Structures are given as structure tokens and as C-alpha cells.
Amino acid sequence: MTVSILVPSSLTREAEDKREATRKLGYIARAATIFRADRLLVYPDRDGETGRFDGGFVHTVLRYAATPPYLRNEAWGMRDELEYVGILPPLRAVSQTGSESNGSGSSRQGIVTEVGPEGRVRVNCGLQHPISLNVPPSMEVTEGERVTVRISSRRPVRAKLTDEPLPGLSVERADLSAALGREDAGVCIAASRFGEQLTVGRLETLAGRTERDGMTIAFGAPERGLPDILGIEASAVSSSDEADVQSSTEDAADDGVEPTADPGFDLWLNTVPDQGSEVVRTEEALFATLAPLSLRE
Structure with a gap:
């Protein structure tokens, strides 16, 4: 809905x-x-x-x-x-608060702060430091772009980029x-x-x-x-x-x-x-x- x-x-x-x-x-x-x-x-x-x-x-x-x-x-x-x-x-907003769960986790907005080699980017998504993530083959991202990050665990950090619409x-x-x-x-x-x-x-x-x-x-x-x-x-x-x-x-x-x-x-x-x-x-x-x-x- x-x-x-x-x-x-x-x-x-x-x-x-x-x-x-x-x-x-x-x-x-x-x-x-x-x-x-x-x-x-x-x-x-x-x-x-x-x-x-x-x-x-x-x-x-x-x-x-x-x-x-x-x-x-x-x-x-x-x-x-x-x-x-x-x-x-x-x-x-509950969709922006993240999750401490080790289960399916939650989606958060992030900003690409750096595009590196070999399909990796650094993303600021509200954790203590920007995190390094692989870019899925179906996605192309640029520096400054807002992206959706799915976080499955924060201790230790486990996350991935997705092509889902921005949450929130x-x-x-x-x-x-x-x-x-x-x-x-x-x-x-x-x-x-x-x-x-x-x-x-x-x-x-x-x-x-x-x-x-x-x-x-x-x-x-x-x-x-x-x-x-x-x-x-x-x-x-x-x-x-x-x-x-x-x-x-x-x-x-x-x-x-x-x-x-x-x-x-x-x-x-x-x-x-x-x-x-x-x-x-x-x-x-x-x-x-x-x-x-x-x-x-």
C-alpha cells in the first residue's frame, strides 16, 4: 500500500x-x-x-x-x-534508525563518499565511519549519490548495497x-x-x-x-x-x-x-x- x-x-x-x-x-x-x-x-x-x-x-x-x-x-x-x-x-523515522539484529536487518540511506577500484565504494550511512562496500553488477553509482544500504549486523558490521528505492x-x-x-x-x-x-x-x-x-x-x-x-x-x-x-x-x-x-x-x-x-x-x-x-x- x-x-x-x-x-x-x-x-x-x-x-x-x-x-x-x-x-x-x-x-x-x-x-x-x-x-x-x-x-x-x-x-x-x-x-x-x-x-x-x-x-x-x-x-x-x-x-x-x-x-x-x-x-x-x-x-x-x-x-x-x-x-x-x-x-x-x-x-x-523507524526506517532510519538501523537495527541491532543479526537477522534480516534494516535499510538505511547512505551517501557515496568515494568510488574506488574493483567495484568498491565508501558509503556514509550513519555508522561510526564510512564503510567499504561492493557495488552489485546491476548498479552504477557515482560520488555524492544517495543509495540504499541493507545492514544485517552492526557488531560486527555486515552490510550491502541494494537497488531498492531509498527508505523513508x-x-x-x-x-x-x-x-x-x-x-x-x-x-x-x-x-x-x-x-x-x-x-x-x-x-x-x-x-x-x-x-x-x-x-x-x-x-x-x-x-x-x-x-x-x-x-x-x-x-x-x-x-x-x-x-x-x-x-x-x-x-x-x-x-x-x-x-x-x-x-x-x-x-x-x-x-x-x-x-x-x-x-x-x-x-x-x-x-x-x-x-x-x-x-x-
């Missing part, structure tokens, strides 16, 4: 300074990690960006947050966007429609206060689908929900009926207004149906949405 989270490039539009923007992004990365998301995708919302903290800033800070602590200095160095990353909450949270930039159209997108959900209210019965129906097919969940930005970002009338999604959305965009076209169609959600879902605050922040919405949707049958 693959879990993907979509957040807009305008995510930090209300932040007063870089420190506050960085802190907000830290909680986004933490929510994604707690609920074992595989991908955190930043989709463009240029009309909502304020210019100070655009999609490049959001993507960079989120990627830094998702990088294992033992690789951050080597992977990132000094960058202006990372001025306040010291306040990021630690993710402590992947942070990428993607168009909303492209992300929803991925082969492993699963059930595509738009989180919005205008969507269908999440109930026990609805959750029971969803649990089987998401456990089998995975899910992709999209969120909006502060003061700019998904209907605003997509140019869809809120009334068109209140029933989470795609036919209603299509009808609304056709009516807009008849009125001479250039519509933006629903990019392919299976349903619009309100996961805080009786919210006591006028505003639910995006990082709060992630926790409120991912918690119930992570339940199993």
Missing part, C-alpha cells in the same frame, strides 16, 4: 518570517512520518504564493527534514533556505493532475471542509479500499482551500459527486468564465466535520485526516 500526501507550494503563505515558515513545514514532515506516508508531493499554487516562501523554499525545507540527520551536513551544506532548520522537530519519506514536486494519475495513486481524496463528512460508516467503507489500493490525499493552503486553488465553486463539491463538479465547470464555461476542472479526485472528504475553530491549519488537517484514514478493518 502506497500513501501519498499532496501539499501546495503556497503552504507557508501566512508565515510572518522564515523561522515560522520552517517550523510549520517541520510539522508537515512529522505528520507524514508518523503515519508512514511514502511520498510528500508539493504541487504548484503560484497564485497563492506570497513571493517570500515559494515552492522552492517549501520543497527544499521538506526535503531537508526528510533527510536522515546523519546525512544532512554532507547532503545539504549551507543554504539560505535552511537558516532555521535547527528548530525542525526530529522525525525519528520521499519529497518531490509534481503537478496535481500528474500525482493523481500515478499508477499507484490508489484512492484519491481531496481534504476539504466542503466535502462529504467523514462518519464511522464511511470510514468502514474506505478502510478496505485504502488498505488494498493505497491512497493519495490532497490538502489546501491557509485561507486558500482546494476549491479556491482549483477554481471550483465550493457548492460543487459539497456532495463529493464528480458529476456535480463537472456540471459546475460546464456552467462556468457557459457564463464565459474559464473553469478549472477537478483533476481526478475519487471523493471530497471533510475529516473535521464539526470543527470548533473557524480555521483548521494545514498541519492540523494532516493529523486530523491521516489518523482516521490509517485505521484498518
